[in-house]
Amino acid sequence: MGNLLSRNNGIISNQEINNNKIGKNNKVIDFNYSLLEPLVQNIDDKKENIILLTTGSYNPIHRMHIEILNIAYKFLLNLNKYNIICGFISPSADCYVIHKQPPLIPYNLRCEMIEKAIEEYNNENKEKNNLEIFIHKWEGTHDYFIDFPYVTKELEHQLNDYFKNIKIKLVYVCGMDLFLKCYFYFTENVIAIDRKPYKNKKFKSIPENLVYLIEDDKCGPFSSTDIRKAYKNGDKEAIKIITFPEVAKMVFEFYDENFK
Numbered sequence: 001m002g003n004l005l006s007r008n009n010g011i012i013s014n015q016e017i018n019n020n021k022i023g024k025n026n027k028v029i030d031f032n033y034s035l036l037e038p039l040v041q042n043i044d045d046k047k048e049n050i051i052l053l054t055t056g057s058y059n060p061i062h063r064m065h066i067e068i069l070n071i072a073y074k075f076l077l078n079l080n081k082y083n084i085i086c087g088f089i090s091p092s093a094d095c096y097v098i099h100k101q102p103p104l105i106p107y108n109l110r111c112e113m114i115e116k117a118i119e120e121y122n123n124e125n126k127e128k129n130n131l132e133i134f135i136h137k138w139e140g141t142h143d144y145f146i147d148f149p150y151v152t153k154e155l156e157h158q159l160n161d162y163f164k165n166i167k168i169k170l171v172y173v174c175g176m177d178l179f180l181k182c183y184f185y186f187t188e189n190v191i192a193i194d195r196k197p198y199k200n201k202k203f204k205s206i207p208e209n210l211v212y213l214i215e216d217d218k219c220g221p222f223s224s225t226d227i228r229k230a231y232k233n234g235d236k237e238a239i240k241i242i243t244f245p246e247v248a249k250m251v252f253e254f255y256d257e258n259f260k
């Protein structure tokens with residue numbers, strides 16, 4: 001995202017990302033890749049293998065954080081060119097989130113909320129052909145912020161180091177706002193989703209690079225900021241709608257103790 005601050009300020013620089021100076025000796029994985037083995041069995045070897053990735057603060061998680069992965073999944077399924085294995089949600093480290101709107105929900109609690117959100121989403125959609133989604137904790141376990149291009153690169157490396165007999169590509173999924181803000185990163189392997197028709201003539205889908213700008217009316221206007229505002233306004237029912245009921249309970253408990 002532009003010129004990032006140095007690691008001394010808790011954020012790793014794009015220079016380090018481009019020079020590949022981090023991660024080479026980092027043995028931290030924080031994901032059990034054996035969980036994916038059943039998902040790669042019997043895949044069509046004539047199609048490209050894809051895992052969808054989205055990143056963010058998730059302070060706290062809301063429905064659209066999960067919904068955009070399924071929107072991207074179903075869009076790619078209709079193209080009939082890809083094996084979409086699963087989706088990853090990668091939460092940012094506390095050192096990054098703490099600079100955002102308070103109060104900061106600590107990393108471990110944000111992870112619990114994400115896991116609960118995935119569970120609730122799956123329970124609500126048992127009969128639908130939805131994407132299997134996992135939380136990936138590699139990014140957030142560091143004591144400095146790692147921007148999404150390097151997260152994508154590192155997790156793809158981990159995947160292909162584990163699954164040596166098949167090649168897997170990471171495809172980043174985001175909202176149109178992030179795409180427009182960081183378009184210089186998105187030369188390939190990205191799906192940007194908007195809830196209204198995309199009309200900006202400067203950018204267009206590039207199928208040969210797996211760049212798709214798509215519209216879906218399910219991509220609602222929810223945000224983590226809306227959750228915080230609803231809490232301040234005493235509208236707990238709105239929070240249950242923006243996120244999931246069990247996640248909302250966790251949010252209420254944390255905010256009741258920490259919101260000032």
